[in-house]
Amino acid sequence: MMSNFVDRPADDLSGEMLRTFSIAALGGMLEFYDFVVFVFLTAVLGRVFFPPEIPDWLKQTEVFGLFAAGYLARPFGGLVMAHFGDLTGRKRVFMIAVLLMAVPTFLIGLMPGYAQIGYAAPCLLLVCRVLQGAAIGGEIPGAWVFVAEHAPRSRIGLACGLLTAGLTAGILLGSLVNTAINLVFSPEAILKYAWRLPFLLGGILGLIGMLLRRKLAETPVFKAMRQEAQLADNLPVGRVVRGYARAVLVSMAASWLLTAVIVVLILLAPPLLRQSVGLDADRVAVAGLASTAALTISCIASGAAIDRFGLKAIVWFAAFVITAAAYLMFACAMLPGLLAPVFAVAGAAAGLITIVPVILVRAFPPAVAFSGVALAYNVAYALAGGLTPPLVAYLIHLSPLAPAHYVAAICTISLAAILPWLGARTKRTDRTAPGRDGA
Template identity: 55%
Template sequence: MDAASVPAHRLRRQDVKTLVLSALGGALEFYDFVIFVFLAGAIGQLFFPPETAEWLRTLQTFGLFAAGYLARPLGGIVMAHFGDRHGRKRMFTLSVFLMALPTLVIGLLPTYAAIGYAAPLLLLLMRVLQGAAVGGEVPGAWVFVSEHVPARRVGLACGVLTAGLTAGILLGSLIADAVHSIFDADAVLRWAWRIPFLIGGVFGFLAVILRRYLAETPVFRAMRERRELEQGMPLGVVLRRHRLAVIQSMLLTWMLTAAIVVVILMLPALMPKLFDIDTMTALRANTAATLALTIGCVLTGLSTDRFGLRVTLGVGATGLAATTYLLFAGLAANTPHVAALYALTGLFVGMVATVPVALVRSFPPAVRFSGISFAYNVAYALFGGLTPLVISLWLRSERMAPAHYVTALCVLGLAFAIFGLPDKKSDNARISAPEG
């Protein structure tokens, strides 16, 4: 069946290839960014003075993790500018190259015992570089896949791409699990903690190779042929004409950060400290949750195409709040079913795949990359970057703080589902064709 004979709502062979390569490349890059959090315990011991109080070491380590988020807006804004002016594919490839180098360097860094305070400062610099790279990656990936597929499959495209990004988290969890299984605690602290970062450097360069086989989006090619590209500053147009879309996109991103950062990234490191669960049990439960999250993203994408954005977001936000409290109640009761409860929660975390669909609907093609990149990265820098610090401080007085935080943001998502989002599937037409 040739491309011309494929129904408008069906994915063509080229669309499938684009989705697969984009998702795989995104998984490899996101692995590079998040592997840090799975080794937070070892990094905290190795890169800060040994006499540091445990709560302060945790705060400092998550602060370094947060630095990557705080650096995202600058990298994202710069890459989005050139993505709107000169092409999506170039920036899509550049972002993954810029991620691979600092990941490799982290795996080679000397620790505090060798070079003192220079160690955490160098680690901070590498996290900033990683953040700048991922700032262009995530919005660019959503724009890239949504502009390749038919309008009625934008939900699936965003769901598959988001599943690829979360698969990078799963890969990080698996490799961290393997390192802790194969090596004893002393070996991990001496040298084995470096293995995941060195592997990540290799993964990053593999992703660069994969993206050479992708084509520019039909939407961008059409705008270029019709001379409809934004000639000035795309971000200036966004801030002048699309302020409401920016605010809505930032609030939805806040919900996304609560789900991903707290439930998936922070909880494996917090469970041993809060509920006396051993590290291996926590990591294996997180692996189950992240696998469920990856599946949940695809199901959310399919549901968005089938039932609409409002229904999918409303059901997902309600389910995530309920399952998060159920998980924490089970942890507090020392349940033997940690992995099952965590996996159920992870499945509902997959509702975050509604966010990119809402974001790509919010901005016209000529400034889409810049609009999404600015709103998403500034919100992630603010909310995603500060969330670990807020949770760490809140936990000093309230063990259920992570569940309270996630639920509060789910209420925000539910409010958007009821009042704040258009739900016309015809809005997808704005994604797949330039505005005339």
């Protein structure tokens, strides 16, 4: 079976490749910003799009329900885009994903609220959120496959690390924009009109990202498959389910690890500690920024480490370090003076989840790579992403270390699934040649 990489020098990393990785990462950052900026504005969105007579807690619950709808739409959107990505090309779908995210984001910024159109307002917001979810479901798997198929054999880790860093930078950008809005505008001005600015900005940035991606070339692997008539049949996902079931399960276990780390250590830790321990909101916000910045840098370093030391070694290292960092984060919550440094350490540890995209792009052969990655990643993320927040929020009331226990358990389960699979592959294929089988 054809390798995920066309023949070229193993250490070849040209300026053109770095440009490709950079543009892909920048587009990923802008698109992920569009997806997450919603969560930074839940309070004001609840007041704009829902009846004024219902309690604030219910408004926020309903807005979070709309946010969750984006997760539920991810598997459908991901599989549809992956289907065409495997049959017609990665680049075309890569561009469509950005457009599908930019348009509804911009429309949210223009949308009338409940005071103008009544219950049609939250319904339209739901439609836009579903479109955003469908877009991100195709963007992330497609981006990982795209950069991996452009990378030389010895740089797959760095390629995935740069792309993942771009995605996490989208979280950082969303947080910075939200902070700027709150500093520049009064609460009254935000409620009246300024809440629209992050969405309008996101729509514009998304369109810029699409224009940048027009300059990218189709992947060498897809070009070779098309030339040699090795493309998948009419239903690539069917071939994935029939022939690569173990790869799907291992990839889902890895994706669950990514979900646990990002959701618990990056997204949930600040509000959980603020509510359960009573930490100062400004101090927690600064710590959250430190965590996300460290995460972004660490993704790149982790990708380079995978190339240098091998995937199996970094998987072992990641499980240990992520577990230790989770316990450090929640054990030190009562020490406000250490909050930002501890959050930065946890963010740096979280960057080791770069092992996940490397595992995913190595799990499936090129003809069905997009469909395989999209199926495993999006189904796992939809299930775990929906269940993790309420579960962890409940458990922390039983024990302040409960979130760390959860992360440790997922690390153990994922390790048990990933390591035997890696061992089986090592016996049959060279460690650095991804995608030769679905074991």
